[in-house]
Amino acid sequence: MTYSKPQLFFLTALRLFAGWHFLFEGFIKFLTPGWTAQGYLLSAQGPFAPFFQWLGSDALIGISDTLTAVALSAVGLTLILGIWEKAGAFIGIAMLAFFYLAHPSWPGIPAAGPSEGNYFIVNKNLVELAALGVLAWFPTGHLLGLGVFFNPQNQVQHG
Amino acid sequence: MDKHHAAQGASKGRRKALKGLIGLPFIGGIAAGAYAEVRKKQQEKDQILRELNIEAERPDIASDMSGDPVRIGIVGNGGRGQHLVRVLGFATPAWVQAMQEQGNTGALEAYQSQENLNVKLTGVCDVFEVNAELAQSASPDCKRYRHYEELVNSPDIDAVVIATPDHWHAPVAIAALQAGKHVYVEKPMTHKIAETYALREAARSSKAVFQVGHQHRQTQSFITAQDIIRKRILGHVSLVQANTNRNSDNGAWQYHIHEKASPQTIDWDLFLGNAPRIPFNKEHFFRWRKWWAYGSGLSGDLMTHDYDRVNCILDMGMPRFVTASGGIYTHRDGRDVPDVFQAVMEYPDFTTGSSREAGLEKGMTFVYSATLGNQHWRETLLMGHDGTLELGNQLRVHADPNSTRYQHLIESGVMDPSVPIYAYDPASGNADGVTSATSKYFAQKGLLWTYRGGKRVDSAMLHLREWLGAIRNGTPVSCGIDEGFEEAMSAHMAGLSWKLGRRMEWDAATEQMIAQPGEDLDAVLLSPGRAIAGMMG
Structure with missing residues (x-):
């Protein structure tokens, strides 16, 4: 796939920014002693609330916490490094779908917590989810990222 | 390969490396940022906790429940009395059945996993026949006494739990203390001013252990x-x-209002x-x-x-x-x-x-x-x-x-x-x-x-346990006669x-x-x- 310079610039910027966001969230969770998603999961709203409360139950919360931190970091790494970015984007889409459905910004459903903005159905989770879809189908890692080293068109010609 | 081609190749290689490794500096930046952020919060939290220096736990007071069982008489086996008797280990079959019918497995499990306080329920005095029989159904050793004076003076009773209406708290407690029996009395400790002094005098001049039932002191x-x-x-x-x-x-x-209530079933x-x-x-x-x-x-x-x-x-x-x-x-x-x-x-x-x-x-x-x-x-x-x-x-x-x-x-x-x-x-x-x-x-x-890890414990059970520990081992009670006097x-x-x-x-x-x-x-x-x-x- 070939891009114009502005296309490549903004697609790469989008990839790096989304990766930055995921990786920072993952690192923070790893580094914060006693961090847990239990409050977020137990306070889930909407039709899928029982499922998320199950994920937040005492029996499962350890696994839920570890998976969250690992997956956030893994998605962040693939996007920032520019390798396996399609797989990373898909995992990221699945996670954002979870975050969205646990506290959907639907009319009549209370917000998860204090918010800096106002949302009607579409919130930032949903916007980032769509952005990851764009990144999955408009990859840039083979042009700017570790993918460069695995891109046959990009091999240095030895005379 | 001439010089020109070699230089071109090296330049391409460098560009490729730059393009390939574009993300690496970001990872370093993010890691440093995350570490600094968490460290700052942790330092602030540590500084606050150090400044406050609050100790969240208290040392456990050793309270050995072994030895001869303490023989307990209950005076007033209504709603509160039945609860106290249950946390002492004597649930009525009727209560167990009601919990099963309601599907309240939590209450049943809590009861079954309760610590054994090593007590016997040997006496009940209640002016309502139904309440007295309920206590007897919970314990085969439980004898019914028609008058509290008989219960507190019985050689089969070591300690008395009082959960009567308020106007009977002090008279029963004073009689029990004068008979040398340990007393656990529900709140308020007394109903009148004069009897508050009389009960304090009785508690002070008795060697028996006296506790008022403010169970939150265990919280x-x-x-x-x-x-x-x-x-x-x-x-x-x-x-x-x-x-x-x-x-x-x-x-x-x-x-x-119980359907069996009548002048025949209640000693009015x-x-x-x-x-x-x-x-x-x-x-x-x-x-x-x-x-x-x-x-x-x-x-x-x-x-x-x-x-x-x-x-x-x-x-x-x-x-x-x-x-x-x-x-x-x-x-x-x-x-x-x-x-x-x-x-x-x-x-x-x-x-x-x-x-x-x-x-x-x-x-x-x-x-x-x-x-x-x-x-x-x-x-x-x-x-x-x-x-x-x-x-x-x-x-x-x-x-x-x-x-x-x-x-x-x-x-x-x-x-x-x-x-x-x-x-x-x-x-x-x-x-x-x-x-x-x-x-x-x-x-x-x-x-x-x-609640995680530890199980839920009834604070009234802990309060009774503290009283029993004081009876057995001479350890202090948290709501004795002076606290009761001030409360009343x-x-x-x-x-x-x-x-x-x-x-x-x-x-x-x-x-x-x-x-x-x-x-x-x-x-x-x-x-x-x-x-x-x-x-x-």
Whole structure:
């Protein structure tokens, strides 16, 4: 796939920014002693609330916490490094779908917590989810990222 | 390969490397940023916790329950009595069946996993046949005594649990202590002023162990709150507010009247005891809390909980002045105790310590406010110059924006007065300095802290266990005769203030309530009406 310079610039910027966001969230969770998603999961709203409360139950919360931190970091790494970015984007889409459905910004459903903005159905989770879809189908890692080293068109010609 | 091609190849290689490794610096930046962020928060939290230095746990008092079983008699096996007997290990088959039918497996599991306190239930005295038989159904060793005098003097009884209506607390407790029996008596400790002195005398002159049933003294958060006061986290506490809000029939003491109740199944004369003689009356028997003749209304029934909750933390003792107001505003059903009630207790000489110049701060007011016509939750608050404590099963401390003690921490941004600087939940066993807005939000909803690891334990069981430990091993009790005296007398002052419409005063030197010449305060306290012209109830 070939891009114009502005296309490549903004697609790469989008990839790096989304990766930055995921990786920072993952690192923070790893580094914060006693961090847990239990409050977020137990306070889930909407039709899928029982499922998320199950994920937040005492029996499962350890696994839920570890998976969250690992997956956030893994998605962040693939996007920032520019390798396996399609797989990373898909995992990221699945996670954002979870975050969205646990506290959907639907009319009549209370917000998860204090918010800096106002949302009607579409919130930032949903916007980032769509952005990851764009990144999955408009990859840039083979042009700017570790993918460069695995891109046959990009091999240095030895005379 | 000529020089030109070689240079071109090297340049391409460098460009490829640059393009390929574009993400690496970002990873370093993110890692450094995350580390710095977490470290900063952790340092702030550590600084706050170091400054506060609150000890969340208390050392375990060894209480060996081995040896001969303590033989217990229950006097008054109604709703509360049955609960106490159950936490002692004697659930009735009827209760077990009811829990099974309701599918309440949690209650059954809690009962089955209860610690064995090594006691026998050997006696029951209840004026209602059904209640007496219930105790006997829970324990094969349980003998029914028709009169409490027989029970307390029986050689088969070592200790007596008293859960009668209020007007029988002191007479039964005094008789038991005089017979050398250990006593656990429900709150309020007494119903009248004179018997409060008599019971104190009986407890002081007896070697038996005496405990008043304020089970919240076992609550872990209250023990932690004691440390918060000791460490002067709140500074000088000038105002305490505690509240009761209920809005149900049960909450207004409209209890179920048993279908088997009749003059044949109830010893009516014994129930009345020192109360005015009236003909058999089922409502008075089952809903005795609604009349001063047997109960003590919001002041004795519910304010005593809050008074003792605060007294066990502050140890402020007797108030100097008490003023009360209220009326029968939500349940005009023939009762003579108020259902909306406010009491203000003044402690002009009390202080929890000061962070300001000497002599500036002294004195405290305790405000109790209650209604049986609305159940909106109101926090119990201890308000000091340096901070505010929200007191419940969980604790939260907010620094005051104008605190002297925390001024430097607030100015440097380490402490944010809008979020708790300390939050504690005994269920999780974790103490934490809460510094973020979302943590605050979840903490307020009670969602971050759930019961995990440890099982839930009934605090009345712990309170009885403490009493049994004192009987067996001579360890102290947390709500003995002095605490009970303060609880009962302050409640009587509040009840009297409501009835007389004037401020009651306590003379600390003589340990007496100040009465007008010729005034019989006990007679006023027990009378059905109020002495205020134009006020009903």
